[in-house]
Amino acid sequence: xxxxxxxxxxxxxxxxxxxxxxxxxxxxxxxxxxxxxxxxxxxxxxxxxxxxxxxxxxxxxxxxxxxxxxxxxxxxxxxxxxxxxxxxxxxxxxxxxxxxxxxxxxxxxxxxxxxxxxxxxxxxxxxxxxxxxxxxxxxxxxxxxxxxxxxxxxxxxxxxxxxxxxxxxxxxxxxxxxxxxxxxxxxxxxxxxxxxxxxxxxxxxxxxxxxxxxxxxxxxxxxxxxxxxxxxxxxxxxxxxxxxxxxxxxxxxxxxxxxxxxxxxxxxxxxxxxxxxxxxxxxxxxxxxxxxxxxxxxxxxxxxxxxxxxxxxxxxxxxxxxxxxxxxxxxxxxxxxxx
Amino acid sequence: xxxxxxxxxxxxxxxxxxxxxxxxxxxxxxxxxxxxxxxxxxxxxxxxxxxxxxxxxxxxxxxxxxxxxxxxxxxxxxxxxxxxxxxxxxxxxxxxxxxxxxxxxxxxxxxxxxxxxxxxxxxxxxxxxxxxxxxxxxxxxxxxxxxxxxxxxxxxxxxxxxxxxxxxxxxxxxxxxxxxxxxxxxxxxxxxxxxxxxxxxxxxxxxxxxxxxxxxxxxxxxxxxxxxxxxxxxxxxxxxxx
Amino acid sequence: xxxxxxxxxxxxxxxxxxxxxxxxxxxxxxxxxxxxxxxxxxxxxxxxxxxxxxxxxxxxxxxxxxxxxxxxxxxxxxxxxxxxxxxxxxxxxxxxxxxxxxxxxxxxxxxxxxxxxxxxxxxxxxxxxxxxxxxxxxxxxxxxxxxxxxxxxxxxxxxxxxxxxxxxxxxxxxxxxxxxxxxxxxxxxxxxxxxxxxxxxxxxxxxxxxxxxxxxxxxxxxxxxxxxxxxxxxxxxxxxxxxxxxxx
Numbered sequence: 001x002x003x004x005x006x007x008x009x010x011x012x013x014x015x016x017x018x019x020x021x022x023x024x025x026x027x028x029x030x031x032x033x034x035x036x037x038x039x040x041x042x043x044x045x046x047x048x049x050x051x052x053x054x055x056x057x058x059x060x061x062x063x064x065x066x067x068x069x070x071x072x073x074x075x076x077x078x079x080x081x082x083x084x085x086x087x088x089x090x091x092x093x094x095x096x097x098x099x100x101x102x103x104x105x106x107x108x109x110x111x112x113x114x115x116x117x118x119x120x121x122x123x124x125x126x127x128x129x130x131x132x133x134x135x136x137x138x139x140x141x142x143x144x145x146x147x148x149x150x151x152x153x154x155x156x157x158x159x160x161x162x163x164x165x166x167x168x169x170x171x172x173x174x175x176x177x178x179x180x181x182x183x184x185x186x187x188x189x190x191x192x193x194x195x196x197x198x199x200x201x202x203x204x205x206x207x208x209x210x211x212x213x214x215x216x217x218x219x220x221x222x223x224x225x226x227x228x229x230x231x232x233x234x235x236x237x238x239x240x241x242x243x244x245x246x247x248x249x250x251x252x253x254x255x256x257x258x259x260x261x262x263x264x265x266x267x268x269x270x271x272x273x274x275x276x277x278x279x280x281x282x283x284x285x286x287x288x289x290x291x292x293x294x295x296x297x298x299x300x301x302x303x304x305x306x307x308x309x310x311x312x313x314x315x316x317x318x319x320x321x322x323x324x325x326x327x328x329x330x331x332x333x334x335x336x337x338x339x
Numbered sequence: 340x341x342x343x344x345x346x347x348x349x350x351x352x353x354x355x356x357x358x359x360x361x362x363x364x365x366x367x368x369x370x371x372x373x374x375x376x377x378x379x380x381x382x383x384x385x386x387x388x389x390x391x392x393x394x395x396x397x398x399x400x401x402x403x404x405x406x407x408x409x410x411x412x413x414x415x416x417x418x419x420x421x422x423x424x425x426x427x428x429x430x431x432x433x434x435x436x437x438x439x440x441x442x443x444x445x446x447x448x449x450x451x452x453x454x455x456x457x458x459x460x461x462x463x464x465x466x467x468x469x470x471x472x473x474x475x476x477x478x479x480x481x482x483x484x485x486x487x488x489x490x491x492x493x494x495x496x497x498x499x500x501x502x503x504x505x506x507x508x509x510x511x512x513x514x515x516x517x518x519x520x521x522x523x524x525x526x527x528x529x530x531x532x533x534x535x536x537x538x539x540x541x542x543x544x545x546x547x548x549x550x551x552x553x554x555x556x557x558x559x560x561x562x563x564x565x566x567x568x569x570x571x572x573x574x575x576x577x578x579x580x581x
Numbered sequence: 582x583x584x585x586x587x588x589x590x591x592x593x594x595x596x597x598x599x600x601x602x603x604x605x606x607x608x609x610x611x612x613x614x615x616x617x618x619x620x621x622x623x624x625x626x627x628x629x630x631x632x633x634x635x636x637x638x639x640x641x642x643x644x645x646x647x648x649x650x651x652x653x654x655x656x657x658x659x660x661x662x663x664x665x666x667x668x669x670x671x672x673x674x675x676x677x678x679x680x681x682x683x684x685x686x687x688x689x690x691x692x693x694x695x696x697x698x699x700x701x702x703x704x705x706x707x708x709x710x711x712x713x714x715x716x717x718x719x720x721x722x723x724x725x726x727x728x729x730x731x732x733x734x735x736x737x738x739x740x741x742x743x744x745x746x747x748x749x750x751x752x753x754x755x756x757x758x759x760x761x762x763x764x765x766x767x768x769x770x771x772x773x774x775x776x777x778x779x780x781x782x783x784x785x786x787x788x789x790x791x792x793x794x795x796x797x798x799x800x801x802x803x804x805x806x807x808x809x810x811x812x813x814x815x816x817x818x819x820x821x822x823x824x825x826x827x828x829x
Contacts, residue, residue, distance in 0.1 A: 079784075101784040104539035143588050166588045201446075201527075204537040208376070229537075230446055230527045231782075233789040238527070240612055241445035258602050258610065277588065304593030312599050319602065319610035321620060321787055321794075323627060335593035430760040430806035432767040434778055435799040442612070442790040518678035522768070525782075525789065535684050536771070546684055553681035561676040 055091070055338035057297060063093035066290045071108055071117035072100040075232040076318050077169065077252060077310065081121040081278060083328035088301040091338045092293050100324075104205045105130055109281075112159065118286045124150045124164060125276025129210045136211060136219065139274040143168060147279060160284050163299050164277035167252070167307040171211050171273045172265040173200075174249035174256075176239050180264050187267040188220055195222040195246075201238040202248035204229040212248055215272040239263060251275065252307060254315030278302075304335035357544035358551055376541050377548070382531075386556060389530035392520045393513065393560070396452050400459030400512055408467025408508075412501075413493055421468035428461020433519040437526040446527025454526065455519055459512035466508025470501030499573055506568035513564060517557045531556065609793060617793045625797070627785070632801055634694075634775035638766045639809070642698050643759050646705025650754075653706070654713040664714065671707035679704070679765045683772035697774030701765060705758040712754025716747030745820075752817040756810055763806040767798070777802055 068089055072082030082100045090096045099117055102108045105126055111117040124143070127150040128134045140146045143164060151161045173188050175198075180186070183194045191198070206212035207227065216222050224246070230238060235247045236255055240262075249256070255263055280298050287294060309331070316327045332338040365378030411417050433454075440454045474497045482496045498505070521532035534541050534549025541549070602610075608617035653671075657663040677685075682700040690696045720743045728742045744751075770778030777798045780787050787794040 098784075101786065106539050106542075164588065204524075204533070205539045208540065228446065228527050229524065229529065229533070231525060231789050233786070234441065234446065234527070237442060237612060237790040238446055242447075254602075308599065309594055315600075315602060318788075319607060321609045321624070321791060323785070331594070334595065334598045337593075426757055426760055426810065427806075429757060430764045430803060430810070432764045432777075432799055432802045434767050434781060435795055435802065438781055438789050439792065439795045439799065442792050442795060443615075514676055514678075518680070521678045521680050522771075532680060535680055547688070550681040550684040550687075554677045554685065557676045557678055557681070558673055561673075 055332070055336055056300065057088055057091040057332075057337045059091060059093035060293055061093055062291065063293055064095060066294075067095040067097065068118040068286070068290060068294075069097045069099050069116065071102050071111055071120035073105065073108055073120070073122075074101045074103050075250075076324070077250065077314055078121060079324045080310075080313050080317055080328055083324045084301060084331060085119075085121065085280065085298060087325075087328055087332055088297050088337060089294070091332070092297040094290070094293075104203070106205075112281065112283060115283075118290075119280050119282030121278045122161075122281045123169065123276030124279055125168075125170065125211060125274040127154065127161075127276075127279070127281075129274065130205075133210075136215060136272045136274050143277050146274075147277065150279065154281065158284065160282050160287055162280040162282070162295050163302075164279045165302045165305045166277070167305050167310050168275040168277045169250050169252040169310070170268070170275035172249050172251050172268065173216070173246055174235075174239070174263055174265040175246050176262060177264050179244060179246075180266070185266055187269040188216070188222075188272070189269050190266065191220070191222055191246075195224050197225055198244050198246050199226045199228065199242070200224040200246045200248075201228050201230050201235065203232045203235075206248055211273050219270060219272045236263070252310050252314060254311055254319050257311060258315060258319055278305075301332065301335075301337050304331070304337075354544070355547070358548040361541070361544045361548040362552065377534075377545055382548075382552065385529055385531045385533060386552065388528065389517070389520045389523070389532075389553075389556065392448070392452060392455065392523060392528065392530060393516050396455035396516050396520070397459055397509070397512060399452070399456035400463055400516075401509070403456070404460040404463035405467055408464040409471055409493060409498070412468040412471025413489070413497060415472055418468070418472065421465050425461050425465020428458070428465070429515070431458060431461075433458060433515075434522055434525065437519065437522060441526045448528050451520075451523045451526040451528045455516045455523075458515045458519055462511035462515065463508045466504050466511065467501075470504030470508070471497045473504070474500045502572050503568065506564065506571065510561060510564045510568075513560055514557065517553075517560060521553050609791065612790055612792070615792055616796055621793055621797060627787075628777070628780065628797060628801060631775065631777050631779050631785070632805075634779075635763070635766055635777045635802070635805065638694070638697060638701060638769055638774065638776050639759065639762045639805070642701035642762050642766075643705050643755065645698070645702040646758060647709055647755065649702065649706050650709035650713055653710050654717065657714065658717065667710065668714070671703070671710055674703050675707035679768050680771060683768070683774075687772070692773035694769075694774045696772050697766070697769035697776070700772075701762050701769070704765060705762055708758040708761065709751070709754040712757070713747065713751050716750025716754075717743055719750065720746045749817055749821045752813055752820065756813045756817070759809045759813060760806045763802055763809065767802055 070082050070086040070089065072078045079100050082098065086096050086098050099111070102111055102117070102120070105122060108117070108120045108122070109131070112120065124146045125139060128139050128146065129136060132153050140149060147161070147164045154161050173191075175185065179198075183198075184190060185194070200213065200216075202212055206229065208214055210218070213227055216224075228238075235249055236253075238245050239247050249263070249265055251265070256265065282294075313327050313331055316322045316330075317324050329338070361377040362382050363379050365375035365381070408421065411421055436454045436457065437451060440450045444450045444453075471493070478496055478500070479492060482492045487495065520530050521535070523530045524533045524536055531549055531553045534545045535553065538546050608614050609620045653663075653667050657667050674682075679700055682703070683696055686696045686699060690699060724742050724746060725738060728738045733741065766776045767778040767781075769776040770781070770783040773783075775783075779785055780794060780798050781789060
């Protein structure tokens with residue numbers, strides 16, 4: 001046997017040492033909780049948004065006893081809003097955990113009902129059409145009326161909604177300028193007769209939503225060559241990489257103004273895509289536990305959210321690829337809420 | 340079923356019964372709009388999608404990898420490359436590959452199938468090489484002595500003897516391709532993975548149903564291939580462990 | 582163009598908040614660009630926590646799989662009837678795609694790192710177990726007989742003859758298991774388990790279509806696999822300079 005036992009033992013020991021060192025080093029540097037990355041990125045938020053109370057949000061030590069979990073849906077704008085609210089609440093002295101990127105409204109609601117999330121930003125239009133199944137024509141055109149109706153409906157489900165943001169966003173059918181020119185498309189109704197040649201791309205829940213494919217089929221009477229569900233993050237990729245494609249976009253998308261020569265949205269002449277302001281959805285129990293600063297902070301920090309501001313924030317995250325946490329902090333500071 | 344904090348109707352938690360119901364009957368979706376989700380029709384459609392994706396990807400991978408692997412093995416060339424290629428191939432991150440193809444080329448069947456074929460090539464090539472390379476030299480020499488052409492040697496001597504290893508490569512490739520076909524929805528092609536990824540639409544019962552279906556599909560394919568391997572392996576070789 | 586209903590705002594931010602943006606000149610804004618060096622240089626530190634999570638996932642899963650596989654191998658040597666069920670059992674589990682595995686475990690272990698580690702450990706277990714059994718099987722009978730002839734006990738034979746001779750095979754198993762786990766761990770993000778997949782589909786996602794992001798994440802994953810692979814190959818070479826590495 002030409003095996004040198006000492007050498008073999010040394011090698012084994014070295015191997016074990018290497019692996020253990022890596023393991024310990026890795027474990028040692030990760031001191032966050034292990035389940036999910038709920039607190040990932042929040043360290044950045046607390047240093048940027050919370051320690052200088054030179055802004056209009058003042059930290060109330062009473063709030064430190066309350067722990068809140070901020071949720072959000074799974075696209076850029078929702079994540080930015082989640083970050084803004086989370087950092088604002090933190091500045092107000094609450095202990096805030098983040099659980100962003102939950103999914104669509106069904107998952108977010110489930111989390112609220114389970115109590116794993118304290119609240120999340122939702123669109124009034126989505127509340128009425130998607131959650132409560134109303135037809136688009138039943139959605140009041142006036143933003144305040146729509147909010148009151150959504151709030152009433154939510155209250156029946158034992159959920160609370162805070163007052164809405166200034167800005168509103170809506171779904172829209174979009175395409176490349178080339179395709180629009182080719183088929184002479186300006187409004188969604190122009191798609192009649194043409195849509196059979198076009199592929200429509202939307203989020204997975206689009207098929208079921210009345211302010212998405214279901215509405216296009218039912219209320220516009222359109223049939224598409226094919227509907228392919230894709231992740232919301234790919235909604236512009238499918239337009240860039242393909243031909244004869246339509247995609248469901250959002251009216252507050254930064255690409256629409258920054259790349260206005262490439263993309264265009266079709267006018268929603270039958271008003272199937274109602275615009276929705278954002279409201280904070282939460283439960284009465286959390287409202288009671290959190291005290292008056294909860295609603296006050298949220299409604300205050302919203303006041304600077306005009307359409308232009310939201311588009312600017314979206315642009316920073318989607319076009320410049322900045323972290324949402326950083327962008328949220330920049331907004332809070334520029335608007336005088338913090339620092 | 341857990342009682343929710345708000346005192347509302349109980350929160351749905353995935354259950355096996357719920358999952359089975361999802362598979363067979365269309366359910367009303369979590370999101371209103373009237374269209375139902377689930378049901379045996381959709382299950383069959385997505386299963387066939389995934390199967391088709393797998394078969395085409397494997398066909399491409401075989402067409403590319405098999406000739407190269409067989410050739411290199413027969414000539415006993417580039418051994419370390421072939422073997423490390425096989426190991427390296429297992430390190431390709433599938434999600435990133437699919438996402439990259441979607442971003443670079445576009446979404447849809449064609450692009451996803453290319454990504455999957457790439458994942459299938461390394462195991463097939465490496466195993467083809469090893470299988471042929473390890474065939475007993477004396478058998479090959481004897482065949483050469485009998486006057487067989489190189490191609491005949493490959494066909495009649497080396498390949499039959501290498502069947503277990505070759506099939507092993509195909510089975511490895513199939514596992515990798517089926518697993519990645521599950522996340523094909525990220526590349527814009529709907530497969531059973533859709534149920535798992537999109538809880539929004541299908542609900543927690545849908546997610547569990549999807550996981551069960553995918554697992555069943557993968558295991559069924561593997562058992563089928565194992566059976567095929569057994570059929571193809573000449574009796575003298577069957578003493579080897581699986 | 583539909584006019585979204587807007588409520589009057591308190592008009593907080595100043596004029597200079599809005600940047601004049603020319604999408605064409607920003608590398609990262611334009612999806613056509615393959616790789617944006619400037620952005621990559623400035624933002625590479627965002628990947629750090631996920632990279633560390635990824636390393637953790639891999640190291641922990643491989644360690645657990647290794648220990649478990651070793652245990653199973655020793656058991657099935659003692660009671661040889663266990664081999665077939667173990668091989669079949671681990672084989673079947675290995676066939677199940679990781680995404681499905683994560684979500685099958687969901688009702689029991691919930692979302693998070695534990696679920697990911699359990700699934701990853703099962704995969705490494707299968708690979709290492711198979712290779713360990715193969716390695717032990719391939720030890721030449723002559724060596725064992727010689728050792729027995731010298732009066733060694735079974736345990737001594739195992740320690741001084743079988744394991745050393747089987748070690749190249751076992752380390753091959755480790756190499757394959759580690760490399761595979763690095764790749765599969767990118768999917769852990771789907772189950773809330775962290776890792777580099779998070780920058781693609783997780784909470785800190787930088788974009789499914791942002792090629793620079795994909796290249797960085799993919800590059801880090803592949804680099805990690807290469808580093809681990811080379812390290813283990815070095816170990817293998819040290820253990821047995823005369824034997825060539827067997828294929829996976």
